[in-house]
Amino acid sequence: DTAVSQTPKYLVTQMGNDKSIKCEQNLGHDTMYWYKQDSKKFLKIMFSYNNKELIINETVPNRFSPKSPDKAHLNLHINSLELGDSAVYFCASSQVVFLAVYQETQYFGPGTRLLVL
Amino acid sequence: ELKVEQNPLFLSMQEGKNYTIYCNYSTTSDRLYWYRQDPGKSLESLFVLLSNGAVKQEGRLMASLDTKARLSTLHITAAVHDLSATYFCAAPSGAGSYQLTFGKGTKLSVIP
Numbered sequence: 312d313t314a315v316s317q318t319p320k321y322l323v324t325q326m327g328n329d330k331s332i333k334c335e336q337n338l339g340h341d342t343m344y345w346y347k348q349d350s351k352k353f354l355k356i357m358f359s360y361n362n363k364e365l366i367i368n369e370t371v372p373n374r375f376s377p378k379s380p381d382k383a384h385l386n387l388h389i390n391s392l393e394l395g396d397s398a399v400y401f402c403a404s405s406q407v408v409f410l411a412v413y414q415e416t417q418y419f420g421p422g423t424r425l426l427v428l
Numbered sequence: 429e430l431k432v433e434q435n436p437l438f439l440s441m442q443e444g445k446n447y448t449i450y451c452n453y454s455t456t457s458d459r460l461y462w463y464r465q466d467p468g469k470s471l472e473s474l475f476v477l478l479s480n481g482a483v484k485q486e487g488r489l490m491a492s493l494d495t496k497a498r499l500s501t502l503h504i505t506a507a508v509h510d511l512s513a514t515y516f517c518a519a520p521s522g523a524g525s526y527q528l529t530f531g532k533g534t535k536l537s538v539i540p
């Protein structure tokens with residue numbers, strides 16, 4: 312019973328192609344994220360949506376476009392893929408909870424390993 | 429802009445030994461998160477530290493938070509091979525922030 316799922320797990324494609332990665336969470340969380348993890352394991356936030364509204368949009372190329380059809384889904388579409396896009400892309404979700412202090416534990420999906428040839 | 433720095437970035441230690449991973453963050457935060465990532469796998473939440481002086485323990489791992497020093501530590505006691513993984517700390521950008529800033533990760537290898 313996967314909490315945060317992503318498809319596909321692996322994606323091998325040619326430069327210049329357009330591809331999409333899908334993410335779904337069944338935790339009832341309001342907020343979802345896309346992260347990119349490069350070959351050195353550095354984890355960088357790309358986008359975040361809260362209740363289908365874009366709230367974080369870090370400096371990423373315009374070729375990357377997130378879409379959130381509802382708060383349980385956040386998809387990532389990438390146009391004109393480049394070699395440098397090869398990485399692992401993680402989706403995550405969280406629910407900000409205030410119980411004396413804020414808490415915002417993020418739950419990560421299994422990752423999508425993208426290889427651009 | 430919040431910066432989160434971990435050290436060391438690479439750690440090779442023998443089974444049975446103790447060691448500490450450090451996580452410094454640059455702006456005030458009253459909470460800190462630790463994650464574990466096994467090779468080829470996703471990130472898994474390890475500890476959530478929600479106040480100054482918070483200490484959490486699970487098995488051979490113990491995490492603590494000193495908000496005044498802006499420092500969290502992850503202490504490993506009597507390391508075993510199963511602890512080999514990359515450990516990330518993360519801090520929120522501000523009160524009620526949706527964003528976590530992650531450190532670069534500490535790759536731990538426990539050798540016999």
